[in-house]
Structure formats: C-alpha cells, structure tokens
Amino acid sequence: xxxxxxxxxxxxxxxxxxxxxxxxxxxxxxxxxxxxxxxxxxxxxxxxxxxxxxxxxxxxxxxxxxxxxxxxxxxxxxxxxxxxxxxxxxxxxxxxxxxxxxxxxxxxxxxxxxxxxxxxxxxxxxxxxxxxxxxxxxxxxxxxxxxxxxxxxxxxxxxxxxxxxxxxxxxxxxxxxxxxxxxxxxxxxxxxxxxxxxxxxxxxxxxxxx
Amino acid sequence: xxxxxxxxxxxxxxxxxxxxxxxxxxxxxxxxxxxxxxxxxxxxxxxxxxxxxxxxxxxxxxxxxxxxxxxxxxxxxxxxxxxxxxxxxxxxxxxxxxxxxxxxxxxxxxxxxxxxxxxxxxxxxxxxxxxxxxxxxxxxxxxxxxxxxxxxxxxxxxxxxxxxxxxxxxxxxxxxxxxxxxxxxxxxxxxxxxxxxxxxxxxxxxxxxx
DNA sequence: AGAAAAATAACTTCATTAGGGTGATACGTT
DNA sequence: AACGTATCACCCTAATGAAGTTATTTTTCT
Numbered sequence: 001x002x003x004x005x006x007x008x009x010x011x012x013x014x015x016x017x018x019x020x021x022x023x024x025x026x027x028x029x030x031x032x033x034x035x036x037x038x039x040x041x042x043x044x045x046x047x048x049x050x051x052x053x054x055x056x057x058x059x060x061x062x063x064x065x066x067x068x069x070x071x072x073x074x075x076x077x078x079x080x081x082x083x084x085x086x087x088x089x090x091x092x093x094x095x096x097x098x099x100x101x102x103x104x105x106x107x108x109x110x111x112x113x114x115x116x117x118x119x120x121x122x123x124x125x126x127x128x129x130x131x132x133x134x135x136x137x138x139x140x141x142x143x144x145x146x147x148x149x150x151x152x153x154x155x156x157x158x159x160x161x162x163x164x165x166x167x168x169x170x171x172x173x174x175x176x177x178x179x180x181x182x183x184x185x186x187x188x189x190x191x192x193x194x195x196x197x198x199x200x201x202x203x204x205x206x207x208x209x210x
Numbered sequence: 211x212x213x214x215x216x217x218x219x220x221x222x223x224x225x226x227x228x229x230x231x232x233x234x235x236x237x238x239x240x241x242x243x244x245x246x247x248x249x250x251x252x253x254x255x256x257x258x259x260x261x262x263x264x265x266x267x268x269x270x271x272x273x274x275x276x277x278x279x280x281x282x283x284x285x286x287x288x289x290x291x292x293x294x295x296x297x298x299x300x301x302x303x304x305x306x307x308x309x310x311x312x313x314x315x316x317x318x319x320x321x322x323x324x325x326x327x328x329x330x331x332x333x334x335x336x337x338x339x340x341x342x343x344x345x346x347x348x349x350x351x352x353x354x355x356x357x358x359x360x361x362x363x364x365x366x367x368x369x370x371x372x373x374x375x376x377x378x379x380x381x382x383x384x385x386x387x388x389x390x391x392x393x394x395x396x397x398x399x400x401x402x403x404x405x406x407x408x409x410x411x412x413x414x415x416x417x418x419x420x
Numbered sequence: 421a422g423a424a425a426a427a428t429a430a431c432t433t434c435a436t437t438a439g440g441g442t443g444a445t446a447c448g449t450t
Numbered sequence: 451a452a453c454g455t456a457t458c459a460c461c462c463t464a465a466t467g468a469a470g471t472t473a474t475t476t477t478t479c480t
Contacts, residue, residue, distance in 0.1 A: 146285065164372065
C-alpha cells in the first residue's frame with residue numbers, strides 16, 4: 001500500500017465549513033492524507049503529537065490561543081513538522097511574528113485549492129510557500145530607503161555602531177582615525193537630529209536607512 | 211495596436227546564449243516585449259533609461275560592476291522598474307544583499323521558462339517571485355534558535371543592548387535597578403563566553419538567539 | 421577642468437558608561 | 451533540599467561617548 005508515502009496533514013481552523021472544505025480537498029488528492037482536524041489549539045494540543053503530521057495548516061484567528069502563539073508550542077512538540085499559515089490577514093506584523101515563531105509558509109485564504117496542495121508539496125521539498133503579496137512584503141522588509149540623508153560611509157559607521165562596537169574599534173576595523181569616526185558620528189547625529197547612539201539607531205531603523 | 215499594453219522587459223546577462231535564449235522565449239510570449247538586451251551593466255547604463263522597461267532581468271555575475279552592485283544604480287535612474295535577479299547562486303549573503311539593494315525577486319537559473327514568464331507577470335501584479343529554495347532561506351532568516359541558553363529576561367536585555375541603549379536607560383525602561391541589569395549582562399557574557407557588548411551581540415545574532 | 425560633496429583628521433572639555441569581582445535575597449520548580 | 455531565575459548591593463578602574471570648532475585631502479559629478 002502507498003499510504004506510508006503520503007504526506008500527512010493536520011488542519012487547525014475554527015470555521016467548520018472551511019475546515020471540512022480543506023480536509024475534503026486535500027484528503028481527496030492523491031499523495032496526501034488528512035490525519036486529523038481541530039477547531040482550536042487547545043483541542044489539538046492533546047492529540048496532535050500522536051498524529052505526528054508532516055504539515056499543519058494553521059489558521060491565525062482561533063478561539064483561545066491564537067494561531068501565532070500556537071506555533072512555538074506546536075514546534076516544541078513536533079520540531080520536524082512544517083507549519084503553514086492559512087489566513088485572511090495580510091498585516092506585516094502578523095506575518096513577521098508568524099515567520100519568526102517558526103512558520104514555514106504563509107498563505108492567504110483566497111489561495112486556490114491547487115495552490116494550497118502545491119504549497120504543501122513545496123514545503124516538503126525545501127521551499128517556503130507564500131502568497132504573492134506576502135512574498136512582496138517579506139522582500140520589502142529587507143529593502144533600504146534609498147532616500148537616506150546619510151552618505152555611504154556614515155551608513156557604514158552607523159551599522160557598525162548598531163553592532164555594539166566602540167568608536168575605537170570601528171576606527172581600527174575601518175583603518176581610519178578615531179577622530180574621523182567621531183566626525184562621522186557627529187554628522188550622523190546632526191542629520192538624524194538625535195543626540196545619542198540609541199536614538200540614532202532607532203531613527204535609522206525606523207526609516208530603513210540601515 | 212496592443213503593443214502599449216505589453217510588459218516591457220530588458221535583460222542584462224553576459225552569456226550570449228542564455229541572453230538570447232531568454233530574449234527569444236519572452237519576446238515570443240504574448241503580452242511581453244523584450245526592449246533590449248545587454249551583456250554588462252556598463253553597456254546598459256548608457257541606454258536603459260530610454261528603454262524605460264517595466265522589468266529588468268539581471269544576472270549577478272557580470273563583467274565589471276556586479277549585478278548586485280548594479281541594482282541600486284539601476285533603481286536610481288529607473289525607480290519604478292522591477293528588478294528580477296536570475297542567477298545560479300543560492301548563497302544567503304548574495305540573496306540578502308540583492309534584496310536589500312532593491313531587487314523585487316530572485317530566481318535561480320534552473321527555473322523553467324513558464325515560471326520565468328509567470329514571475330515577470332507576478333512582480334507586475336504586486337508579488338515577490340522567488341525560487342522555492344530561496345523563499346525557504348528568506349523565511350528562515352526570520353526565525354530564532356529555540357535552543358538559546360539565555361533566559362527570557364536575558365534575551366530581552368540583550369535585545370535592548372542591541373538597540374544601543376545604555377544600561378541605565380534599560381534599567382529605567384524595564385523598571386528594574388541598574389544593578390540588576392548589570393547582573394543580567396554578566397550572566398549573558400558568561401553564557402555566551404564573551405567580554406563585551408559587541409561580541410555578545412555578534413554571538414547572539416550568529417546563533418539567532420536574538 | 422572645476423565645483424561640490426564626502427571623507428579624513430586635530431584639538432578641547434566634561435559627563436557617563438562599561439566591565440569585573442563578590443555576595444545576598446526571594447521566589448518558584450523539580 | 452537544590453536549582454535556576456530575577457532581583458539588588460557595593461566595590462573598583464579604565465575607557466567611552468558627546469559636543470564644540472576648524473581644516474585638509476580625496477572623490478564624485480557636471
């Protein structure tokens with residue numbers, strides 16, 4: 001029998017219609033098997049370890065513990081299991097918290113059935129499935145603000161400061177004089193209108209200058 | 211005529227076979243038009259502004275200025291143009307530098323022709339096309355190491371230190387005594403086997419403790 | 421080639437911080 | 451009872467950080 005080769009999926013989703021819809025969809029696709037479905041993390045917590053799924057489809061808005069907060073708890077008992085977030089929310093904060101907590105993918109609920117299936121496959125093959133708009137937001141989170149008032153050297157030095165290095169050490173590593181570093185820092189403070197390391201770092205990060 | 215509705219594409223790639231292959235592929239797809247192709251950034255720099263493409267397919271290994279370094283220069287003169295990286299390299303550093311420099315997508319060269327076409331379409335529609343493995347690496351970059359030796363409080367304090375705040379300020383903001391902060395820092399240093407802010411931050415970041 | 425911007429450096433002054441050592445208390449868990 | 455955690459205390463010295471002003475050299479752009 002080929003059942004052992006199937007990808008084992010669990011679904012945690014409070015809306016019964018959606019939950020059973022996904023279960024039906026996935027369960028009727030060759031190569032996939034739905035082991036169990038739960039309406040909340042609390043319900044899942046008891047038995048999901050024994051289900052030992054390959055992939056969990058997880059909603060973010062759940063009664064009780066939210067999907068976001070459930071991720072680390074699930075990863076703790078099932079470290080090898082991939083967690084795919086399936087939600088209507090496209091807010092940056094939720095996305096980054098989900099990924100930071102250990103989710104391996106993030107899909108919005110308008111994702112077509114075939115794409116959900118292929119996302120499950122993709123995550124098993126070493127991918128990181130994301131809806132198009134989510135991927136854009138993730139990529140944007142890496143990008144700098146081109147309209148920085150800081151010069152290259154200033155940006156470089158501010159980055160070094162943000163790693164906790166002292167001015168002296170920065171000077172040594174950049175092969176310039178300590179006085180030069182101090183000059184750059186003064187200019188940085190003026191441009192950012194701050195009077196301390198911490199405020200400069202915060203201002204620069206808020207504006208994506210570093 | 212429908213030419214005005216086509217997606218205008220430029221290709222910068224030094225290997226002539228690959229370059230012409232892509233050009234042929236894309237140019238013969240309905241809805242896409244290849245405006246120009248160049249073997250290097252230097253060649254492109256002169257004329258690409260007038261080409262005013264919607265999307266640039268960019269190789270990373272180019273003679274002269276590398277594709278990575280070309281990104282900000284291209285974005286400067288064509289701020290509305292999307293840049294898709296097309297390369298054989300899958301190193302984290304290259305990927306993150308490319309995205310940080312302003313690339314809107316990152317595809318590996320084993321990507322199928324249809325997927326390249328759909329990636330161009332996707333980026334125009336607000337997506338962030340990435341090859342599966344790239345997306346996985348990007349997602350992993352958000353994730354923490356659960357096996358941290360640091361306690362919650364220690365992690366919290368180290369994060370504060372990483373923002374450049376002084377011990378005194380951290381104490382005030384966390385409503386604890388300066389001495390307590392110092393104690394925590396001493397414990398952090400012991401656990402991470404370091405003797406300075408900078409080294410602690412580096413060690414923690416390298417191991418994804420923060 | 422010439423102007424503008426950026427990077428470099430010197431000098432002063434003053435307040436604050438960082439790092440290390442040692443120990444103690446309280447609270448919860450195992 | 452022992453342990454990890456979080457809390458606070460007091461000691462010490464050297465180094466760092468911030469603000470001010472001025473000036474030279476090097477790069478970059480037009």
